[in-house]
Amino acid sequence: xxxxxxxxxxxxxxxxxxxxxxxxxxxxxxxxxxxxxxxxxxxxxxxxxxxxxxxxxxxxxxxxxxxxxxxxxxxxxxxxxxxxxxxxxxxxxxxxxxxxxxxxxxxxxxxxxxxxxxxxxxxxxxxxxxxxxxxxxxxxxxxxxxxxxxxxxxxxxxxxxxxxxxxxxxxxxxxxxxxxxxxxxxxxxxxxxxxxxxxxxxxxxxxxxxxxxxxxxxxxxxxxxxxxxxxxxxxxxxxxxxxxxxxxxxxxxxxxxxxxxxxxxxxxxxxxxxxxxxxxxxxxxxxxxxxxxxxxxxxxxxxxxxxxxxxxxxxxxxxxxxxxxxxxxxxxxxxxxxxxxxxxxxxxxxxxxxxxxxxxxxxxxxxxxxxxxxxxxxxxxxxxxxxxxxxxxxxxxxxxxxxxxxxxxxxxxxxxxxxxxxxxxxxxxxxxxxxxxxxxxxxxxxxxxxxxxxxxxx
Amino acid sequence: xxxxxxxxxxxxxxxxxxxxxxxxxxxxxxxxxxxxxxxxxxxxxxxxxxxxxxxxxxxxxxxxxxxxxxxxxxxxxxxxxxxxxxxxxxxxxxxxxxxxxxxxxxxxxxxxxxxxxxxxxxxxxxxxxxxxxxxxxxxxxxxxxxxxxxxxxxxxxxxxxxxxxxxxxxxxxxxxxxxxxxxxxxxxxxxxxxxxxxxxxxxxxxxxxxxxxxxxxxxxxxxxxxxxxxxxxxxxxxxxxxxxxxxxxxxxxxxxxxxxxxxxxxxxxxxxxxxxxxxxxxxxxxxxxxxxxxxxxxxxxxxxxxxxxxxxxxxxxxxxxxxxxxxxxxxxxxxxxxxxxxxxxxxxxxxxxxxxxxxxxxxxxxxxxxxxxxxxxxxxxxxxxxxxxxxxxxxxxxxxxxxxxxxxxxxxxxxxxxxxxxxxxxxxxxxxxxxxxxxxxxxxxxxxxxxxxxxxxxxxxxxxxxxxxxxxxxxxxxxxxxxxxxx
Numbered sequence: 036x037x038x039x040x041x042x043x044x045x046x047x048x049x050x051x052x053x054x055x056x057x058x059x060x061x062x063x064x065x066x067x068x069x070x071x072x073x074x075x076x077x078x079x080x081x082x083x084x085x086x087x088x089x090x091x092x093x094x095x096x097x098x099x100x101x102x103x104x105x106x107x108x109x110x111x112x113x114x115x116x117x118x119x120x121x122x123x124x125x126x127x128x129x130x131x132x133x134x135x136x137x138x139x140x141x142x143x144x145x146x147x148x149x150x151x152x153x154x155x156x157x158x159x160x161x162x163x164x165x166x167x168x169x170x171x172x173x174x175x176x177x178x179x180x181x182x183x184x185x186x187x188x189x190x191x192x193x194x195x196x197x198x199x200x201x202x203x204x205x206x207x208x209x210x211x212x213x214x215x216x217x218x219x220x221x222x223x224x225x226x227x228x229x230x231x232x233x234x235x236x237x238x239x240x241x242x243x244x245x246x247x248x249x250x251x252x253x254x255x256x257x258x259x260x261x262x263x264x265x266x267x268x269x270x271x272x273x274x275x276x277x278x279x280x281x282x283x284x285x286x287x288x289x290x291x292x293x294x295x296x297x298x299x300x301x302x303x304x305x306x307x308x309x310x311x312x313x314x315x316x317x318x319x320x321x322x323x324x325x326x327x328x329x330x331x332x333x334x335x336x337x338x339x340x341x342x343x344x345x346x347x348x349x350x351x352x353x354x355x356x357x358x359x360x361x362x363x364x365x366x367x368x369x370x371x372x373x374x375x376x377x378x379x380x381x382x383x384x385x386x387x388x389x390x391x392x393x394x395x396x397x398x399x400x401x402x403x404x405x406x407x408x409x410x411x412x413x414x415x416x417x418x419x420x421x422x423x424x425x426x427x428x429x430x431x432x433x434x435x436x437x438x439x440x441x442x443x444x445x446x447x448x449x450x451x452x453x454x455x456x457x458x459x460x461x462x463x464x465x466x467x468x469x470x471x472x473x474x475x476x477x478x479x480x481x482x483x484x485x486x487x488x489x490x491x492x493x
Numbered sequence: 494x495x496x497x498x499x500x501x502x503x504x505x506x507x508x509x510x511x512x513x514x515x516x517x518x519x520x521x522x523x524x525x526x527x528x529x530x531x532x533x534x535x536x537x538x539x540x541x542x543x544x545x546x547x548x549x550x551x552x553x554x555x556x557x558x559x560x561x562x563x564x565x566x567x568x569x570x571x572x573x574x575x576x577x578x579x580x581x582x583x584x585x586x587x588x589x590x591x592x593x594x595x596x597x598x599x600x601x602x603x604x605x606x607x608x609x610x611x612x613x614x615x616x617x618x619x620x621x622x623x624x625x626x627x628x629x630x631x632x633x634x635x636x637x638x639x640x641x642x643x644x645x646x647x648x649x650x651x652x653x654x655x656x657x658x659x660x661x662x663x664x665x666x667x668x669x670x671x672x673x674x675x676x677x678x679x680x681x682x683x684x685x686x687x688x689x690x691x692x693x694x695x696x697x698x699x700x701x702x703x704x705x706x707x708x709x710x711x712x713x714x715x716x717x718x719x720x721x722x723x724x725x726x727x728x729x730x731x732x733x734x735x736x737x738x739x740x741x742x743x744x745x746x747x748x749x750x751x752x753x754x755x756x757x758x759x760x761x762x763x764x765x766x767x768x769x770x771x772x773x774x775x776x777x778x779x780x781x782x783x784x785x786x787x788x789x790x791x792x793x794x795x796x797x798x799x800x801x802x803x804x805x806x807x808x809x810x811x812x813x814x815x816x817x818x819x820x821x822x823x824x825x826x827x828x829x830x831x832x833x834x835x836x837x838x839x840x841x842x843x844x845x846x847x848x849x850x851x852x853x854x855x856x857x858x859x860x861x862x863x864x865x866x867x868x869x870x871x872x873x874x875x876x877x878x879x880x881x882x883x884x885x886x887x888x889x890x891x892x893x894x895x896x897x898x899x900x901x902x903x904x905x906x907x908x909x910x911x912x913x914x915x916x917x918x919x920x921x922x923x924x925x926x927x928x929x930x931x932x933x934x935x936x937x938x939x940x941x942x943x944x945x946x947x948x949x950x951x952x953x954x955x956x957x958x959x960x961x962x963x964x965x966x967x968x969x970x971x972x973x974x975x976x977x978x979x980x
Contacts, residue, residue: 050598051581058555080648082531086559125524252870
């Protein structure tokens with residue numbers, strides 16, 4: 036080997052180092068897991084399904100069965116139609132699913148697989164001996180476009196646009212959550228019920244990814260949005276969806292408004308008091324009711340507790356990272372606590388994180404560093420100089436926390452190094468309460484550790 | 494009711510009386526939720542522990558994101574292997590080609606991190622979009638003066654086993670490029686131990702106590718310079734045979750280095766490994782030291798093993814591993830603890846592996862190749878197991894049914910190899926199986942009347958089994974007392 040001077044490559048790193056994002060098919064798998072009786076097939080190589088299963092199992096600590104059409108070399112050359120056909124038949128035989136979700140991988144997308152055409156052919160040439168296929172929803176999720184957040188929203192969009200039916204308006208509303216925890220989803224349903232509103236939550240993995248122990252092994256965990264309810268999303272009186280960074284192309288609510296005239300309310304993720312107020316206001320306006328008493332009481336307790344903790348929060352410096360919508364939501368909450376988010380970062384690259392932050396905390400926006408399309412190595416290099424008191428994000432920030440010697444408040448997905456990730460609450464007054472308590476107590480714990488004498492009451 | 498897919502029926506051996514003819518080494522059935530990963534995964538897990546190399550994954554971000562810091566493979570020095578580097582190909586790269594990005598990413602990372610070598614993993618789409626990864630690697634190698642090795646690991650090009658072969662091919666390019674002058678004739682390479690929770694250190698220490706020089710550990714706590722001179726060793730001792738036999742064979746063909754396979758799990762296999770190595774060198778002193786080592790180590794753990802055995806006797810286990818060789822050791826180790834293996838299987842076993850497993854297990858033990866969650870759940874229920882041993886993907890199957898689970902995969906944090914490892918394994922099994930939580934779960938409560946006094950839920954209620962029993966004096970105890978394990 037001879038040594039020659041290389042062409043210099045300057046500027047920011049071309050490679051992604053310790054990604055602060057995941058690939059699009061993972062988001063699809065999460066969304067499909069929230070449909071009742073659904074099984075997912077990833078159209079591509081075996082590894083995609085296995086890696087995503089492992090990643091989700093480590094967070095939810097629940098079975099996550101994702102099938103693969105398991106491309107071979109010949110499928111890559113001649114197309115994966117036969118693999119998809121076998122995969123559909125075998126998943127149907129073994130799991131008897133109510134619906135099958137197919138998400139493509141980068142391999143299938145790159146070789147130009149036309150899944151829609153395959154499905155048409157497979158159905159029209161179905162052999163009478165084979166199992167009768169359930170409804171199939173397919174979504175294109177090439178991992179070279181967007182992140183898991185886009186994959187998740189695209190899948191909700193695909194479910195609605197491929198299954199929703201027109202009809203006379205009914206009483207229910209649609210709620211299209213963002214990538215929330217099962218605990219968040221349960222709480223959203225509770226809020227809807229307390230307003231007396233029938234709610235179709237799509238997806239709803241609150242039971243499928245956080246369920247009880249079984250007496251007998253279940254082919255598919257119970258729970259999820261029933262197929263009939265997905266079909267009826269076209270007949271809802273309104274939709275509510277939570278995103279400020281993702282465009283309308285990925286919006287299920289927008290699609291229903293355009294095609295079936297279902298009024299769409301696009302809200303920020305309801306993290307923090309004001310963003311939660313926005314949700315409760317919309318719910319109240321839909322059914323013409325005041326906020327139910329127990330939620331009003333929770334709101335009151337939240338404000339009371341923020342006063343209890345304000346001194347330990349004011350101007351403390353936070354680094355926030357994760358999906359763009361989640362980061363924006365947390366920044367909204369921090370604005371209410373008086374915490375200064377010195378750096379907000381995401382591997383996502385919608386280009387709208389800064390404007391979402393500016394809408395949520397207009398008076399602070401110019402002193403918040405916002406990084407999109409970033410990774411954990413960049414984050415470490417940036418955050419070191421910013422001397423943060425606290426980090427808020429998923430468990431992949433653990434190394435950052437260890438190196439910066441700043442505590443990490445674990446939120447969102449994934450939480451791979453703790454139990455209970457599925458039961459963390461983020462949204463609504465109750466979620467804000469839990470987050471605020473965790474943030475202030477984490478700061479108090481580090482104050483206590485740093486204090487020579489320690490102290491035992493506030 | 495859980496059914497078995499017709500196409501998979503031949504990969505399951507259920508009836509001990511029927512003639513043994515098990516199918517294996519097949520591409521996974523489409524739509525079956527195989528517990529296997531892909532070619533890339535095979536390469537990545539094998540090369541991952543090489544701690545002073547740069548591991549750059551060429552493709553969209555997922556493959557790198559899911560393998561960031563994925564193994565509990567420890568390094569005594571550099572930690573570069575724990576970083577996840579991806580060219581993170583975007584749509585434009587897919588259309589116009591990823592070569593410029595790969596080149597730039599490599600040059601920058603090498604300049605910044607100063608690795609001793611770089612491995613460049615090709616993922617699925619790289620071959621499809623026509624990137625000439627080999628040419629970029631050669632160019633950067635020439636410009637930067639360090640080995641830059643392409644790893645042909647496109648996910649669809651076979652199974653995980655093919656990924657092992659690609660990894661071995663990349664490693665073999667390093668072997669033979671370093672100086673070998675100070676290597677003793679009593680020397681070996683440790684192949685196929687990945688230093689999970691420091692296991693390679695333990696094994697290395699055993700060999701060194703026997704007076705044998707360890708040249709390279711491939712790849713646990715691996716270093717590029719050690720691998721470069723691995724051809725100077727007198728012997729290759731191969732543990733994870735599925736992943737490393739290929740490298741051992743290539744080294745035998747080119748450098749005439751003999752090899753044999755061993756396992757470091759369990760009393761019998763660990764002792765046998767040390768004796769076989771000693772026998773290979775035919776050196777009386779080495780043999781003597783091995784005997785002393787085994788005697789001392791076994792004596793140190795026997796009291797604990799007897800104590801655990803008394804409490805675990807009669808418990809039923811299911812095991813599902815990546816390679817089959819590990820399954821052999823687990824069956825033996827569980828037997829040492831008085832437990833019975835009622836279900837055994839692997840992702841990548843071959844026909845000979847399963848024949849051996851068949852001989853090792855009881856007649857009614859179910860054997861499975863490349864199984865899926867539903868099959869595992871079905872057999873685990875039918876066989877009423879107390880413990881499932883596997884990896885993270887198998888864990889929820891056990892937990893959902895209220896059954897204990899032990900991680901024997903590469904993410905675990907507890908060393909299970911060597912003599913000390915067996916003690917830890919016993920402790921791990923004991924603290925899993927004897928936990929009071931199983932008394933709470935619906936399935937076990939239902940089973941309780943059916944399973945007699947030996948059942949975990951009732952046995953652990955007896956005060957005499959509270960965990961502090963004295964040495965076992967059971968008449969059927971198969972753990973040899975004191976020195977009986979010595980020849």
